Amino acid sequence: MARRTQKILIRRPTVADIPAIQDLIKDAAQFSKVLPRSLNNLYEHVRDFFVAECAGNVCGCCALQISGSDLAEIRSLVVRDDRRGRGIARRLMDACVRDAASVGVKKIFCLTEIPAFFERFGFKKINKAKLPQKIWTDCIHCVQFPDCCETALMRDVSAAAARHT
Numbered sequence: 001m002a003r004r005t006q007k008i009l010i011r012r013p014t015v016a017d018i019p020a021i022q023d024l025i026k027d028a029a030q031f032s033k034v035l036p037r038s039l040n041n042l043y044e045h046v047r048d049f050f051v052a053e054c055a056g057n058v059c060g061c062c063a064l065q066i067s068g069s070d071l072a073e074i075r076s077l078v079v080r081d082d083r084r085g086r087g088i089a090r091r092l093m094d095a096c097v098r099d100a101a102s103v104g105v106k107k108i109f110c111l112t113e114i115p116a117f118f119e120r121f122g123f124k125k126i127n128k129a130k131l132p133q134k135i136w137t138d139c140i141h142c143v144q145f146p147d148c149c150e151t152a153l154m155r156d157v158s159a160a161a162a163r164h165t
């Protein structure tokens with residue numbers, strides 16, 4: 001019961017948080033289709049992330065990676081299994097959507113095995129062929145390419161949309 005009332009802080013990570021972010025992603029990658037990321041890659045992308053902090057520990061993360069003049073990807077969304085079901089992913093997603101709007105990104109996309117989760121946030125399914133940059137940079141290096149079982153989804157990011165997430 002006490003754990004339920006613990007305050008969750010959504011914030012930008014520092015480089016000191018990167019090993020904890022990597023562990024979070026690594027643990028989730030064993031049971032879900034989250035791509036493991038190297039420490040080096042995470043340090044390079046530290047500014048993409050928001051983290052959730054509980055009792056001084058990182059218990060969630062989500063990244064917004066800009067991938068074009070008006071497009072960005074939601075990546076590495078993970079909430080530690082003992083903290084799920086409390087709205088932490090929603091808060092991380094909201095932070096990324098507001099961030100996207102603040103830098104002028106018009107659309108955000110994701111590739112996922114849980115499209116129903118993203119549909120709750122206004123994402124709509126799209127044909128993967130609409131994401132050529134993603135396919136030809138990341139996907140071709142995946143062992144499952146081209147028989148990928150992930151669904152591509154996209155949503156608009158307007159200032160109004162961001163205010164209402």
Ligand SMILES: CC(C)(COP(=O)(O)OP(=O)(O)OC[C@H]1O[C@@H](n2cnc3c(N)ncnc32)[C@H](O)[C@@H]1OP(=O)(O)O)[C@@H](O)C(=O)NCCC(=O)NCCS
Pocket residue numbers: 028032033034077078079080083084085086087088089090091110111112113114116117118120
């Ligand atoms: C998916 C994940 C990030 C959700 O985290 P969470 O903190 O439990 O999610 P929230 O509590 O913020 O849930 C937000 C909403 O999504 C719903 N939801 C949560 N998990 C869902 C799922 N797997 N499928 C569909 N809807 C889901 C919740 O019911 C909630 O809906 P509501 O606001 O209408 O009540 C978490 O389960 C996780 O880390 N999974 C492993 C990694 C993963 O699969 N990441 C996504 C990769 S693309």
